[in-house]
Amino acid sequence: MSRGQILDEDISASSQWSDSTAAKYGRLDCEEGDGAWCPEIAGEPENINEFLQIDLRSLHFITLVGTQGRHAGGIGNEFAQTYKIKYSRDGSRWISWRNRQGKEVIEANRNAYDIVLKDLEPPIIARFIRFMPVIDHSMNVCMRVELYGCEWLDGLVSYNSPVGQQMTLNGQYIYLNDSVYDGAMSNSMTEGLGQLTDGMCGLDDFTHSHVYNVWPGYDYVGWTNESFSNGYVEIMFEFDRTRNFTTMKVHCNNMFSRRVKTFQKVVCYFRSESDWEATPISFSPVMDDVNPSARFVTVSLYNHMASAIKCQYYFSDIWMMFSEITFQSGDDPTHKVDDSNTRILIGCLVAIIFILVAIIVIILWRQVWQKMLEKVSRRMLDDELTASLSIQSETFTYNNNSPSSVPSEQETSSTYERIFPLGPDYQEPSRLVRKLPEFSQTSEDTASTNTSSKSPPVSVQEGVPHYAEADIVNLQGVTGGNTYAVPALTMDLLSGKDVAVEEFPRKLLTFKEKLGEGQFGEVSSQIKNNSLHL
Known part of the structure; x- marks a missing residue:
């Protein structure tokens, strides 16, 4: 109970005082809720049969129980002084538990916080256990309980003899009757x-017993051959299911x-x-006529x-x-265990696996499709760029013979048509390098001075060094256009001339x-020492 091995749904009660004193709070040494299970008491005490019931889900061999009242951190003071146990x-x-002397009532708590343990002699073999507090008008009753034992592996549910x-x-x-038999008794036990x-083996001398204050022969069930012709x-023997x-x-x-003496022969019949x-x-x-000690055969x-097994002991x-x-x-190897929960779990796992596989397939398909689109986009972009650059290189001319030969701002500011979106991938710049136009070489012209009219545009002389002026060149890149002042020396380099630069x-x-x-x-910017010579 206190360890949580018994689930809340396996704990029930005849009634409860409130939701905070429900059956699930009747666990030993547990302070949840209001600190214990408390029944709703109504009527006369002699007619009250309140109980706290525990379902163990299978047969168990219970040898010890523990009880406790409601302490609730010091604000509670309800407990059961006595109680009874019923089992099924x-x-x-339902069978009322009795000790080996035939007493049903069990002494319990004297305060709300101490744990009182009670040995069950004889032990209980059951699946369902009920704690039934003995109630009077003097005080309210609350209980917390615990069970101690193990699973009943024999699977035996009854024997008839x-x-x-x-x-x-x-x-x-010497009384050789079965004094703790919990079935029906007349001429036979059923x-x-x-x-x-009960797990207790008799002594060698059957007139003595392990148990204190019982009659001679208590440990044994015996018969005389004079009563069996x-x-x-x-x-x-009846069992809970078919077994091997x-x-x-x-x-x-x-x-x-x-x-x-021990039996001379045993004959056993089986029923499946x-x-x-x-x-x-x-x-x-x-x-064995030599050793008088009791023994297992x-x-x-x-x-x-x-x-079921029926045995005849001679x-x-x-x-x-x-x-x-x-x-x-x-x-039984042919026994089918209820595996409905296992099947549900397997089905859920299979569904989850299918969903994950579908997600992975969709992701991979999208990646493959995106790569295919990128390849097509790059191919189309390369074709358009090739066509555009070819047209621009054919129509781009440089003529210094007349002012009309100077290219306009619109002509020198031509751009790369369109840039297709290529997704998140980086576009290699090497694929978009523009080839510089080739300039035609002209003869050197001389400018004349005319004071009565405006001076015509000055033509560019080949090979003349530039110091304070720079050609304005519009460079168009992948991300847009920028206008730079390019020195003549740089223009010479860009036009393909061999220029020797002195270090x-x-x-x-x-x-x-x-x-x-x-x-x-x-x-960095640096200054020449002494004087500046160009």
Whole structure:
């Protein structure tokens, strides 16, 4: 309960005082909600049957329980002083727990915060457990509970057998009945479990017991052959489902000096569906007339598949006494476990995988399609640029013979038609380099001076060095156009002339300021020492 192994939906109650005191808050040592489960008490105490119910989902062997009141950080003071326990293996037939002396009421808490543990003797084999506080008018009741035990691996839900009998030994009565059997009892015991499954093996001397303050013979269930004309005792065992049985172990008393021995032979029949198998198995243990100690007799069941077993134990002396019977079994390999949740989980995983695969395919398809579009766009751009540049190079002329030969601003500002968007990828600049137009070489002209009229445009002389003036050239790039003042020396370089540039000694320069830096180094302004000669 406190560890959360039992889910909230497996905890229920007959009533609740409020939503904050619901059944799910009845976990030991838990302070959630208002700190505990509190029932809504109405009516007379003797007619009240409030309970907190726990569904363990399968049969469990419960040996210890714990209870606690509602402390709620010091503001609560409700607890149960006594309570009862009811249990069920099928959810329909409820059984009141009693200790080995037959007492039902269990002493519980004396304050709201201490944990009180109670050993269950005999232990409970059940799936459903109910805690039922004993209520009076003196105080309100709240509970937090815990269960301690393990899963019941035997799978045995009931055994049917003749009732145990009474022996007289040296004037003393030895009661060999099943005192904790929780089924119906008359001439036989049906639909219940008892001392043969309580986990306690009897002593060598059957007149003594592990349990304090009980009658002689308490640990054993025994029969005399005088009551069975056929010479055997028949016990039928019912299980929760069809199982694959390997062995059966029977703890027997062998105090042969008191005419008590282990069984001489056992014959077992198996039922898997509705009919008993026609062929039983038989086993005869080795009889021991030397060692009087009690012992387990192991019977091989040869992996028989069954949901019920009926065994006939034959007498080898006057008395036969059993204290414990256990079965070892595995699951039926043909048994289909309810895997609906597993199927749902697998279906969800498959759907998620398909969605992820579809997303990946769409992404890859878009990338491939985008690359194809880029290739087509580049090819179209190359074709248009080639055609445009060819036309411009053919119509671009440079004539210095007349003023009309000077190209207009519109002609020198021609651009690259259109730039197609190429997506996020970077366009290689090398693919868009414009070829500079070739200039026609003309003879040198001489300008004449006329004071009575305006001077005509001055023609450009070839080979004349420029110092204070620069040709204005409109350079068009991929990202737009810019107008730069290009020195004549640069124009000579661009026009293809061979110009020898003399290297100036750096030791004659004095650093003035840094202009910037780029991919090919640093650009700075420097002054020549002494005087400036050009």
